[in-house]
Amino acid sequence: MNSDRPPWPAPLDLLPHGPEACCVDRILGFTPGRSVTAQWTVRDNNALYDPQRGGVPGWAGLEIMAQCAGLYFGLLRARRKVASHSPAVGYLVGTRRVDISQPLLPLEAELTIESVCAAADLENGDLGTFECRILCADKPYVAARLMLWCGETGQGKT
Numbered sequence: 381m382n383s384d385r386p387p388w389p390a391p392l393d394l395l396p397h398g399p400e401a402c403c404v405d406r407i408l409g410f411t412p413g414r415s416v417t418a419q420w421t422v423r424d425n426n427a428l429y430d431p432q433r434g435g436v437p438g439w440a441g442l443e444i445m446a447q448c449a450g451l452y453f454g455l456l457r458a459r460r461k462v463a464s465h466s467p468a469v470g471y472l473v474g475t476r477r478v479d480i481s482q483p484l485l486p487l488e489a490e491l492t493i494e495s496v497c498a499a500a501d502l503e504n505g506d507l508g509t510f511e512c513r514i515l516c517a518d519k520p521y522v523a524a525r526l527m528l529w530c531g532e533t534g535q536g537k538t
């Protein structure tokens with residue numbers, strides 16, 4: 381499989397999340413050593429959805445962006461043909477410059493999630509810093525710098 385161009389693997393094949401916790405529907409673009417872009421439509425069957433507010437809280441954008449950045453590691457592993465029974469579990473280990481411009485990501489909003497790799501250490505485990513943002517109709521909703529660590533072995537779906 382060549383993960384540098386479409387068709388890319390399904391996000392559920394690259395992330396350790398089950399369908400109700402996954403915040404990525406499809407990969408829109410991937411440039412190894414640079415970035416990944418994905419798309420997600422806010423649905424009421426997602427674990428982050430708040431029915432009282434009618435959407436996903438803006439702070440949950442950190443999780444959405446972390447999942448997009450996690451796709452970067454998953455695509456690199458696919459490219460390197462790293463064998464695993466399930467996707468590796470990753471951890472959001474830090475955030476900086478968080479800007480939540482919209483307090484709610486509304487139901488049925490089609491979001492574009494961008495994660496640009498600012499720095500990565502792939503020799504000592506997958507550790508990376510990403511400049512991330514969520515857009516809806518080209519309007520910024522959430523942005524932050526995220527640091528993620530991705531484990532070497534898959535541990536099942538969450």
